[in-house]
Amino acid sequence: MNPSLQKLDVHPLRGELYHELHSRPFQVLSCPARVTHIALLTSPEQRRTQFRHLQKLHRLLGFEPPVREVSCYEKDFGTLRIRREMHMEFASYTFINRRDAEADPFEATGISHLPEGWLEDLAGQVVAAFHLDLKQVEHGPDEDLQQVRPWFEGLRLVGSSPQEGAARVWGSFRLHSDGFGRFMVFNRQMSDSQLGRLTQRLVEIETYRLMSLLALPLAREISPQLADMDQQLADITQALADNHDIDEPRILARLTDIAARIEAFRAHSTFRFSATRAYHQLVLTRLEELREDELSGHLTITEFMTRRLTPAVKTCESVGDRLEDLSRRVDRASDMMRTRVELAIQSQNQELLSSMDRRSKIQLMMQHTVEGLSVVAISYYLIALLKIGLDSAYDSGLHFDKSLALGLAIPVVLLAVWLSIRRIHRRFIRMARKEK
Template sequence: MPNLLASLDVHPLREDLYRELHSRPFQVIPTHARITHIAVLTSREQRDEQFRHLQKLHRLLGEPWPEEEVSCYEHTLGNLRIRREVHMEFATYTFTNLAESSADPFAETGLSLLPHGWLDELAGTIVAAFHVDVKPSSRDARSELAFLRKHFEGMRLVGSSPMEGAARILGSFQLHSDGFGRFMVLNHDMSNSQLGRLVQRLMEIETYRLMALLALPLARQITPELNAMDQQMSEITQSLADNNSPDEQAILAQLTHIAARIEAFRAHSTFRFAATRAYHRMVLTRLEELREDELSGHLTFHEFMTRRLTPAVETCEAVGDRLEDLSRRVDRASEMMRTRVDLAIQSQNQQLLSSMDRRSRIQLMMQHTVEGFSVVVISYYLISLLKMAMDALQESGVQFNEPLALGISIPVIMTLVFLGVRRIHYRFIRMAKHQ
């Protein structure tokens, strides 16, 4: 059919958005299967190294290898199915052994068909690693559970009957002697597609559970530091409330140190705590999708997670909330200290201005005194000059009463000098006002 959108402006990511919904399809798993699932924390460099390692596996098995990395790669090599998924901070490997076998549960795993030594070279830090053994279910559930319990090395089991009794799932949520966890899926009447979705949810629950718990050791490490800083903040706040003339500079230094430590903790933990909340939500979502019924004598997966995982996640959230609350308290205390310092500075400035005003008045009084003396001095010099001029006139033959003329000129000169000095004074005042 013709493409009617060819002439329109189509978003460049439109096809990627469509492909994203289908990038991680559910697996189709037969009733007889042995699966090993591994989740590995990776960096960007390790992710590239892992992809080259995956190509090496294909070469060892004599199969064509992938040329480009994708978010979800799945390929079947004989009886071995390989699935690799790349997530934000980790990658998962799922190895499914499809070969027919009558061996006991967990005697053969998804790793049994891998070339010797290949797994030892896998880059990254392993967080989750567990086996899932898929078998048909028998009618006698009680005797079947008693038979299977010995394959979990005597550990207490968690189990349920999901999908309205279409299967039974068992697990210990513990590490066994081989370093792996173990889960058993007993299929009653599920199709291969339904079984694949069930196993996928089971693997995601265990993987996301462990990823969510990564923040718990960090929360436990931060808590003593938070207790110490909380006590220090209480002492600082109490000293401010008592108003015992605290040393503002010392308190500001303490607050700055506490704020720096809080920001360091937040930078180190914010992503981890946010990831824990996201993983926990995904675990709860996958548990709801199981639609579990109780298996006699066992906690269901949902009950187990609610009892064990949820308190751990709430602990991490409480530590994160304490960090935010302590940061706000430091901000408020710092604001109070800045206000106190500003008020102290304003008081000092007011005292300085008052002192300057007093000195200005003193200087003005001194200036007026000097102006009075200057009038006398200038008048004296002017009268002296006038007397010299009168003496010169008398010597040249001009006759007049010099003492009388000099006596009349004294008040006139002093008045003129006084008026001239005052005029200059007011002129400078007007200039200052204009500026």
């Protein structure tokens, strides 16, 4: 008997990790077929609304609706197949129509047989929406082009021969009169599985291309304001370098305003720019997987994307890098201003301490003067009291020289008073040192 895992501690996510690689399988498509793909930006609430709307579609078509939402759901309704995929910020729907094989391209599409009004009620913002017409052909490339031109309304075509000539792909990467994009795929010698993978790659290239470009309007909006803030920051830095007298509170207020605007831009754009880089990388990966051969006189999909998409993505990356650079420069300018203010405060504190030191010395000198006067005053009153005592003793019958006794008592009293004051003074000094 083979050993079992039942007694081992199995990670709770182990099953999900295995399932993840199989959560979005490639479709198997046979020619001919009409495919429509729609991608919509969604919020969590819109996703829940979409799932209820998907359940409604099942009921309208007479099928049992799904009870649980999954990342990739696929259902075959006979001649209509629907695939719904959930992504980080968008949901995508792929509709495959296998009924109208003999109809003209793009007159019958993947959504032709959806219940009336169902698609119009789909929640979310449409980003990508395009049709694909899949045909089985045995003709050469020239005949392919003659067939293709009328169906793209005279727009300039981008074409290639992917999978080492096993198919021909044509597209315009533009919106047509019906509001959808269009692709035509002429299958020469691809199996149903290979055709499904090719179609999936085309769908992902177009969807991720559009998703990556969502950041471009934002980059164009931010760029002029970054130039203005850049100039303001340069003026502030130059003023600091020239070491002119400047209004520190006003400069700090300007720096704080610039920093706040930059952080607002970063909060608004960081996710979008990061998503653009991720989507662009996915596009490049899918383009490599196409393994295209050039069709004479036409740009391949890879050449078109490299020439048009990459500069747009680089623009977004440049604006994102510029935001980060401005943020770092504002931090350095703020540090310089704080250092300048701290040095000014330290200079003021030094002057204040010097002034306090001078006042303390004056107070000490005054204190010594007052102590000397206090010794004299206290001694004067003590000698006066002593004189009264000597007079009383002399009047009571004691005979002595009052003047001599009083004269001898004066230095003794002065010394005693001075020693007492010094003792009190030393006591206070010891108390102060203990407090330190």
